[in-house]
Structures are given as C-alpha cells and as structure tokens.
Amino acid sequence: EAGVAQSPRYKIIEKRQSVAFWCNPISGHATLYWYQQILGQGPKLLIQFQNNGVVDDSQLPKDRFSAERLKGVDSTLKIQPAKLEDSAVYLCASSSGPPDTQYFGPGTRLTVL
Amino acid sequence: AQSVTQLGSHVSVSEGALVLLRCNYSSSVPPYLFWYVQYPNQGLQLLLKYTSAATLVKGINGFEAEFKKSETSFHLTKPSAHMSDAAEYFCAVSGVPSETQLVFGAGTILRVKS
Numbered sequence: 001e002a003g004v005a006q007s008p009r010y011k012i013i014e015k016r017q018s019v020a021f022w023c024n025p026i027s028g029h030a031t032l033y034w035y036q037q038i039l040g041q042g043p044k045l046l047i048q049f050q051n052n053g054v055v056d057d058s059q060l061p062k063d064r065f066s067a068e069r070l071k072g073v074d075s076t077l078k079i080q081p082a083k084l085e086d087s088a089v090y091l092c093a094s095s096s097g098p099p100d101t102q103y104f105g106p107g108t109r110l111t112v113l
Numbered sequence: 114a115q116s117v118t119q120l121g122s123h124v125s126v127s128e129g130a131l132v133l134l135r136c137n138y139s140s141s142v143p144p145y146l147f148w149y150v151q152y153p154n155q156g157l158q159l160l161l162k163y164t165s166a167a168t169l170v171k172g173i174n175g176f177e178a179e180f181k182k183s184e185t186s187f188h189l190t191k192p193s194a195h196m197s198d199a200a201e202y203f204c205a206v207s208g209v210p211s212e213t214q215l216v217f218g219a220g221t222i223l224r225v226k227s
Contacts, residue, residue: 033214040219041150041220042218042219043215044217044218045216060150091156091157093156093157099165101169103159105156106156107156
C-alpha cells in the first residue's frame with residue numbers, strides 16, 4: 001500500500017513570496033490533515049478535511065494560509081505572503097477513521113529567508 | 114483542552130540499556146494515546162496506540178507502553194536499546210473516536226551510545 005505522498009520535500013523562499021505544498025493521501029482515506037512542525041516542537045494541526053469539506057481550521061492563520069481538497073483526494077496548502085516565522089516542516093497525514101490512526105507523509109521543509 | 118507533557122527533551126542511553134521515555138497527559142474525557150517516532154528528514158511513524166483495551170500496549174520494534182489512569186501517564190519503554198532506535202519520539206492524545214484530532218507533546222530526542 002502506498003503511503004502519503006508530499007511534494008516538494010524542500011523549499012526555500014524569500015519573505016513575502018508565496019508557496020504551495022501538495023499532498024496525496026493513502027487511497028480511500030477520507031480524512032486529511034495538515035500540520036505545522038516548528039523546530040523543537042511537536043506537530044500542530046492547521047486544518048482537517050473530511051472528504052472535501054473542512055472539519056476544523058481554527059488554528060489556520062487565514063490571513064495568509066489557505067488549503068483546499070478538491071474531489072476529496074489530493075490537497076494543497078498555500079501560504080501568501082510568507083513570513084519568517086512560517087519556516088517549519090509541513091506534514092500531511094490521512095486516516096480512514098476512528099480510532100484515529102493517522103499516517104504521515106515525509107513532510108515539506110520550508111525555509112523563509 | 115487536552116495537552117501532553119513529555120519529560121526530558123533529550124534522553125541518552127547506552128546500547129543494550131533500558132529505554133524509558135515519559136509522557137503525561139491531561140484530558141477531560143477518556144483518552145486515546147499514541148507514540149510516534151520520527152527519523153531525520155522523515156515523517157512520523159506510529160509505534161503504538163492505546164484505545165481503551167489492554168492497558169499494556171505492545172508496538173513495533175520491541176517498544177511497549179503502559180496506560181496508567183491514576184497517574185495520567187503513558188510512558189514508552191524498551192528493554193534493550195539498539196543504535197537504530199536513535200530518533201525523536203512524540204506522545205500524542207486524542208479524544209473519543211469522533212474527535213479525530215491529535216495533540217502532540219514537544220518530543221523527546223533519544224540518543225543511543227555505543
């Protein structure tokens with residue numbers, strides 16, 4: 001079974017630029033998550049999708065971050081404009097349902113200069 | 114609100130020694146508890162999970178954890194450390210099955226000395 005795929009693996013941008021990350025979950029997994037992992041911290045949930053609907057985006061900085069999950073499969077997370085404090089690893093995870101085993105992708109490491 | 118505290122951001126053990134990584138949680142409902150491992154430049158991999166069945170949970174790579182409700186703890190152990198166990202370990206908590214969100218601790222980096 002193929003795992004969660006993410007691209008790119010690494011991205012370096014200047015502040016105020018925009019960037020997008022892509023995630024392809026495990027086939028058949030209805031729930032998709034985006035996490036932000038800042039160096040030295042545990043992952044923090046940004047947004048949760050159930051199929052193509054948003055379940056929770058309460059921790060997503062909506063003035064600069066946006067995410068979509070078209071057709072309930074792939075998802076894209078965008079940052080525009082990026083700030084220095086957005087430097088982190090962005091992890092995508094998916095699950096098929098309770099009791100909530102989430103499978104994580106390798107992450108995208110973003111560096112904002 | 115749920116929270117997780119991992120005691121010790123860094124733990125160092127000798128190869129062959131006992132591994133003990135500590136995790137305490139706070140939750141207003143009976144929790145589901147997880148341990149994940151993260152190797153450098155990789156995503157998180159599930160080691161084991163507690164979902165209100167047996168309190169002693171066995172996971173992959175020889176790891177196990179014991180749920181102690183009275184102590185609100187879910188410490189991770191392995192009898193004999195191997196060099197390949199060197200990684201960062203995260204404890205996480207979630208609520209009832211319908212609450213699918215995980216709250217992670219800050220992580221513990223395990224170093225294994227030869």
